[in-house]
Amino acid sequence: MNELEERSSKRHWLATPYAIWIIVFTVLPLIVIFRYALTDSAGHFTLENTAAVTSPINMKAMWFSLKIAFGCTVFCILLAYPMVLAMKHLGLGRRGISLFIIILPMWMNFILRILAWQMILSNNGILNLMITKLGFKPVAVANTPTAIMIGVVYDYLPYMILPIYTAIMDISDDLIEAAKDLGAGSFTVFFKVVFPLSIPGLLSGTVMVFVPSMTSFVISDILGGGKLQLIGNIIEQDFISGNNWHMGSGLSVALMIFVLISMEFTIREEKTGRESVIW
Amino acid sequence: MKKNRFSFKKIAAIIMMAALVIPAGGCGKAAAVGEITVINYGEYLDPDMLDLFTKETGIKVNYEEAITPEEMYTKYSSGAIKYDLVCSSDYMMKKMILEGDFQEIPWDAMENKDNIGDKFYEFSSAFDPGNKYCVPYFWGTLGILYDTTKVKGPVDSWDVLFNGEYAGDIIMQNSMKDTFMVALKYLGYSVNTDNPDELKEAQQLLLAQKPDVQAYLVDEARDEVVAGNAAMAVVYSGEAYLGHEYNNDLAYVVPKEGSNVWIDCWAITKECEHPEYAAKFLDFLCREDVGMTNFEYIYYSTPNEKVVENMDEELRNDESIVPSDASVEKCEVCVQVDDDVTALMNELWKELKSE
Numbered sequence: 001m002n003e004l005e006e007r008s009s010k011r012h013w014l015a016t017p018y019a020i021w022i023i024v025f026t027v028l029p030l031i032v033i034f035r036y037a038l039t040d041s042a043g044h045f046t047l048e049n050t051a052a053v054t055s056p057i058n059m060k061a062m063w064f065s066l067k068i069a070f071g072c073t074v075f076c077i078l079l080a081y082p083m084v085l086a087m088k089h090l091g092l093g094r095r096g097i098s099l100f101i102i103i104l105p106m107w108m109n110f111i112l113r114i115l116a117w118q119m120i121l122s123n124n125g126i127l128n129l130m131i132t133k134l135g136f137k138p139v140a141v142a143n144t145p146t147a148i149m150i151g152v153v154y155d156y157l158p159y160m161i162l163p164i165y166t167a168i169m170d171i172s173d174d175l176i177e178a179a180k181d182l183g184a185g186s187f188t189v190f191f192k193v194v195f196p197l198s199i200p201g202l203l204s205g206t207v208m209v210f211v212p213s214m215t216s217f218v219i220s221d222i223l224g225g226g227k228l229q230l231i232g233n234i235i236e237q238d239f240i241s242g243n244n245w246h247m248g249s250g251l252s253v254a255l256m257i258f259v260l261i262s263m264e265f266t267i268r269e270e271k272t273g274r275e276s277v278i279w
Numbered sequence: 280m281k282k283n284r285f286s287f288k289k290i291a292a293i294i295m296m297a298a299l300v301i302p303a304g305g306c307g308k309a310a311a312v313g314e315i316t317v318i319n320y321g322e323y324l325d326p327d328m329l330d331l332f333t334k335e336t337g338i339k340v341n342y343e344e345a346i347t348p349e350e351m352y353t354k355y356s357s358g359a360i361k362y363d364l365v366c367s368s369d370y371m372m373k374k375m376i377l378e379g380d381f382q383e384i385p386w387d388a389m390e391n392k393d394n395i396g397d398k399f400y401e402f403s404s405a406f407d408p409g410n411k412y413c414v415p416y417f418w419g420t421l422g423i424l425y426d427t428t429k430v431k432g433p434v435d436s437w438d439v440l441f442n443g444e445y446a447g448d449i450i451m452q453n454s455m456k457d458t459f460m461v462a463l464k465y466l467g468y469s470v471n472t473d474n475p476d477e478l479k480e481a482q483q484l485l486l487a488q489k490p491d492v493q494a495y496l497v498d499e500a501r502d503e504v505v506a507g508n509a510a511m512a513v514v515y516s517g518e519a520y521l522g523h524e525y526n527n528d529l530a531y532v533v534p535k536e537g538s539n540v541w542i543d544c545w546a547i548t549k550e551c552e553h554p555e556y557a558a559k560f561l562d563f564l565c566r567e568d569v570g571m572t573n574f575e576y577i578y579y580s581t582p583n584e585k586v587v588e589n590m591d592e593e594l595r596n597d598e599s600i601v602p603s604d605a606s607v608e609k610c611e612v613c614v615q616v617d618d619d620v621t622a623l624m625n626e627l628w629k630e631l632k633s634e
Contacts, residue, residue: 057633123493123508140447142508143494225494226453229633237632241349241455242625243356 036249049250053258058234058251062258065230068145069214072152076160076209077202079153084164085194099165102158114151114222121147121223143225151219156212160205167201168194211259231255312337315556317364318351319344320543321498323417325576332563338556346497347454355380355548363551364560368543370456372413373406374616381412381546388558389414391565399582402542405612413544414561417579419516420540420602420610421457422533424501426526429510437465437534439511441484446491450503450512453495455628456613458485460539461513470539471615475623482627486634495632504529515541517579520599524578531599537609540602542582 040046120126121141128138141147179189217232238248321344329340345351348371399415407413425434452458460470462481493509500512505525519531547557570583594600
């Protein structure tokens with residue numbers, strides 16, 4: 001046995017905290033959820049709780065969640081990608097500062113930040129104060145899907161920026177120079193070199209934004225004024241006010257299946273590319 | 280290097296000593312007596328009172344909060360934490376009494392029980408016959424808090440919420456029972472109806488109203504009216520008092536169609552191993568000085584007559600602090616706990632919220 005192998009077998013120990021963490025906080029809760037989801041209150045096996053996702057109320061919430069998640073992902077890409085390209089051309093020091101500024105708000109509790117948005121967007125809020133000062137008519141953004149969209153885009157944007165940033169910063173300048181030497185214009189360089197190499201980052205960013213915005217419920221509760229329901233709100237209600245854990249778990253399982261299906265495309269795509277940084 | 284090592288040792292020793300000594304010193308008294316775990320609504324007890332109680336009796340209080348009675352019930356029934364005392368509202372108390380979740384209050388151990396007015400024991404006997412399980416804590420009415428500068432004409436009827444005059448300026452409660460009660464009362468039905476047709480009619484009314492509703496909120500309902508974001512909100516009377524404190528233009532009314540009079544009570548769970556500690560805590564809450572401090576923290580109507588007697592004249596005459604007999608007379612206590620009715624209401628509420 002050579003030394004290298006021995007060392008790597010010793011290193012398996014390092015995975016112990018990870019394994020314990022995953023078992024206690026992911027595997028066991030999943031087992032509990034599946035148990036609740038697949039039984040009724042008498043303890044008999046049933047698929048009804050999971051199938052309940054097809055009821056009109058739940059479908060409506062699911063569809064709305066999908067729209068919010070899709071819109072959020074698109075907006076985040078549109079905002080993040082140019083931002084990262086701009087950052088690539090900054091000097092090392094300024095690049096660090098701009099990255100720091102993006103991460104800075106994440107040091108604060110996100111519920112506080114969403115509550116701040118509620119203040120900004122409310123009818124007599126800061127936004128309308130500024131708009132009316134400028135002589136325009138106040139807008140009624142509070143408690144609308146627009147408000148929820150602003151909230152999720154704001155909250156999840158860093159999760160789109162960071163993976164794209166890592167992917168794009170990894171692209172060697174030599175590649176770009178080589179392309180230019182061979183006569184490629186800046187458009188060709190972007191579409192033939194930079195963009196294809198940034199796809200893994202783009203995909204992991206998409207996963208990290210799409211899934212949480214699809215399943216969130218706090219943002220829609222605070223910024224939607226209790227009038228708009230994502231599927232997360234329905235699940236929350238089943239657990240908290242309806243005291244129906246079986247139904248809540250059933251819908252959670254349905255949501256998990258749905259998210260896995262929609263991610264299937266992304267992940268399959270990713271396997272063909274370079275292994276990505278985060279996912 | 281050597282010096283560093285020495286100081287490290289010293290620090291370690293200090294930490295270890297501290298770890299040994301501090302708990303022994305800090306909890307020495309408590310360990311001798313015991314502890315209780317209570318669950319209450321949020322911001323519904325002056326936190327200083329917990330420290331005072333521990334100081335006086337040596338009993339440590341583990342304090343938990345829930346936003347709604349349903350959330351409290353979910354927490355209680357999941358069994359993850361063993362609660363000794365719960366505080367909740369009338370209908371939830373009835374449900375839990377019927378389930379046999381409580382043990383009788385050892386009234387003999389409660390010196391201050393008579394500070395609570397007879398009227399309130401009568402109220403609570405609507406869901407606790409014979410006053411076996413419940414100690415009244417705070418009470419009030421459900422009504423409309425409105426901004427007098429934003430309404431045209433007097434507000435004395437639920438009609439203002441449904442006639443479309445204040446479209447986009449209305450805040451309703453994000454709580455199934457409270458919102459349904461408003462609609463049922465407006466339609467002239469009992470808040471305790473078990474008639475599915477009446478409930479569906481109430482839902483139709485609320486569905487028609489939904490486009491006019493700015494938001495369904497619980498705790499922030501009052502703040503939105505205070506901030507001028509909405510002209511009116513359905514709130515509990517105590518919230519109305521604080522709203523008026525923040526913004527003098529606000530007024531509170533119990534509509535003429537009648538409303539809900541609610542009463543929140545404490546009860547000892549059957550899991551409680553030391554009911555004598557729990558009773559001590561309840562007796563402590565009924566004490567005049569504690570009742571007063573708590574009242575001044577919460578500003579809901581207190582059933583503690585000693586506290587009411589010692590209030591400022593102005594407070595005592597405030598409808599939102601001490602609801603008048605005339606307005607209470609029109610109101611009903613909510614005691615509807617039939618599972619089928621709750622399930623139907625849940626379904627109708629979900630439909631309303633998802634529309």
